[in-house]
Amino acid sequence: MNELLHQTLSGLATGGIYASVALALVMIYQATHHINFAQGEMAMFSTFLAWMLLQAGLPYWGAFALTVVLSFVLAAAIEFAVIRPMHKAPELSVVVVFIGLLVIFHSLAGWIFGYTIKTFPSPFAANAWYGSQLMSAHEVGAIFVALVMVALLFSFFRFTPLGLAMRASAQNANSSRLVGISVGRMLMLGWGLAGAIGAVAGMMVAPVVFLDPNMMTGVLLYAFAGALIGGIDNPVGAVLGGFIVGVLENLIGSYVVGTELKLSVALVLIVGVLIVRPSGLLGKKIVTRV
Amino acid sequence: MSHLLEVRDLHARYGNTQVLHGLNLDVAEGQVTALLGANGAGKTTTLRALCQLMVQTTGSITLDGVALNSRNTEQIARLGVGHVPDGRGTFMALSTEENLRLGAFSRARREGLAQDMDKVYGYFPRLRERASQQAGTLSGGEQQMLAIGRALMGRPRLLLLDEPSFGLAPLVVKDIFAIMRRINQEEKVSILLVEQNAKLALDIADTAYLLETGRVVLQGSSADMRSNDAVRRAYLGE
Numbered sequence: 349m350n351e352l353l354h355q356t357l358s359g360l361a362t363g364g365i366y367a368s369v370a371l372a373l374v375m376i377y378q379a380t381h382h383i384n385f386a387q388g389e390m391a392m393f394s395t396f397l398a399w400m401l402l403q404a405g406l407p408y409w410g411a412f413a414l415t416v417v418l419s420f421v422l423a424a425a426i427e428f429a430v431i432r433p434m435h436k437a438p439e440l441s442v443v444v445v446f447i448g449l450l451v452i453f454h455s456l457a458g459w460i461f462g463y464t465i466k467t468f469p470s471p472f473a474a475n476a477w478y479g480s481q482l483m484s485a486h487e488v489g490a491i492f493v494a495l496v497m498v499a500l501l502f503s504f505f506r507f508t509p510l511g512l513a514m515r516a517s518a519q520n521a522n523s524s525r526l527v528g529i530s531v532g533r534m535l536m537l538g539w540g541l542a543g544a545i546g547a548v549a550g551m552m553v554a555p556v557v558f559l560d561p562n563m564m565t566g567v568l569l570y571a572f573a574g575a576l577i578g579g580i581d582n583p584v585g586a587v588l589g590g591f592i593v594g595v596l597e598n599l600i601g602s603y604v605v606g607t608e609l610k611l612s613v614a615l616v617l618i619v620g621v622l623i624v625r626p627s628g629l630l631g632k633k634i635v636t637r638v
Numbered sequence: 639m640s641h642l643l644e645v646r647d648l649h650a651r652y653g654n655t656q657v658l659h660g661l662n663l664d665v666a667e668g669q670v671t672a673l674l675g676a677n678g679a680g681k682t683t684t685l686r687a688l689c690q691l692m693v694q695t696t697g698s699i700t701l702d703g704v705a706l707n708s709r710n711t712e713q714i715a716r717l718g719v720g721h722v723p724d725g726r727g728t729f730m731a732l733s734t735e736e737n738l739r740l741g742a743f744s745r746a747r748r749e750g751l752a753q754d755m756d757k758v759y760g761y762f763p764r765l766r767e768r769a770s771q772q773a774g775t776l777s778g779g780e781q782q783m784l785a786i787g788r789a790l791m792g793r794p795r796l797l798l799l800d801e802p803s804f805g806l807a808p809l810v811v812k813d814i815f816a817i818m819r820r821i822n823q824e825e826k827v828s829i830l831l832v833e834q835n836a837k838l839a840l841d842i843a844d845t846a847y848l849l850e851t852g853r854v855v856l857q858g859s860s861a862d863m864r865s866n867d868a869v870r871r872a873y874l875g876e
Contacts, residue, residue, distance in 0.1 A: 509743060516729050516740050522691060523727035527792060528715035528744025
């Protein structure tokens, strides 16, 4: 029983990371109806940046904050330089660009930082009071960080004029322009935020899975499953989905298929959701009267 | 009477399809100017051209001496042009109140937002009742009110209205047109009104232009237009 509880809680911890990456995916999907397949690799690259800053002697939270800012700028720059010129291109071309970005970041990280596996520190001391037999301090901390991030984003979108403008331009670009919103800038901002969220997720997962260019490959797949389960156009759903996938992955991995086949759980979930309920658990169907 | 908006030799096209062929048009400060014409005459395109929305243009458009045609849509909105677009442009998944808030986005300063919201609710009490409702579930008339309210929130100097009567019941149309007249007088907003229903438009407009295949073929005061034989036969059905 204790073991089951432990597996569930530890699933919640990885779930928090999937939830974060799923949130980053939804962020870009909502605004552009594209899945950024390079999201995971961008997060991995960000984590390497954090590692570099730590090597340079910065304190953890200093490196953390700087990495978030740098990742924001990097992702916004990618939107501006690579994605924006594609805005009239067919769907498939955009997908190819995303895969191109994935490969570029993967190789770039390997080329600059090497393929050897590196340890990445956790900001949460192993013997902290909130750690226990059931859940390590880092697991508790990672869940906390994910929840804080979700709360911040929710408040941003719900209560600030800029957040409202971002939601508006995702929905109706022409009407947004007519009220004076620069839709291009909102897209850039969306990419920046997604990049920053990914960076946080990367830094939270790295202490667990260790840092190397392949770090996020599996995470992205789980995050994608999470986003689909929750509803690819719904941020709350994506977070919920991320946690569900984290727990399912851990439980099914420990009790049913074993750790080697864990990744296939994500694939089964993706296919299952697409067949049974394509709009996800909380996927929104917008009611419209004409 | 000074002209708030001056349009000279305006050409507009969608890709390779030329729609406007050298349009000249003035909107006098504080007046209601109507743009009449049949389907496909280029009325909606004219409004889009003024806002550089979806069309490529040549020619000159000035708002109180400031050239508009070198600017993009969002900059033009910030200069005080409120556009109530064809199809109403509702943000369907947002609430009524959020739709109105967005209207104020172009304003540099946020103060006075609550008063402006009250003012819009004063013109359209129905919107207050629907404040927290998802805008996509509003009726056609309510969405039209919302679109006008959204444009008003930007405190425009010039209001462009694209067929506000489209698809609405006659009683609702009557209400909306009465309120538009009030807005014109109380808010000192100049209005350029595009309408297929010539009778309605001439009732509230001071001057009018008649468009045919992308050119102005007739212009004059509403009274002159109403008594013009060609207009009576083709557009007033008399």
